[in-house]
């Protein structure tokens with residue numbers, strides 16, 4: 001039976017044993033994974049690495065990235081990639097909020 005180490009908000013560690021699915025993949029983390037990385041890796045697939053509460057970084061509502069992909073995402077965003085992409089999707093809109101991308 002796999003065991004997990006969960007970190008509570010006040011810094012305590014909690015040991016959990018049971019069949020709760022894969023461990024969080026973050027380095028030295030043995031927590032239960034409640035999330036999967038949603039980073040797109042092509043052909044409609046996503047990264048899908050299992051992540052715990054504290055390692056699933058929410059970049060948009062219900063969109064979580066793993067630590068490695070968070071870095072890629074930040075670089076992409078900081079380079080203006082998001083804006084470029086939005087302009088491609090809705091070429092004539094300057095007032096459409098980013099959440100209404102509608103690109104699927």
Ligand SMILES: [Zn+2]
Nearest residue numbers: 024029052055
């Ligand atoms: Zn974790």
Ligand SMILES: [Zn+2]
Nearest residue numbers: 037047066069
């Ligand atoms: Zn990922």
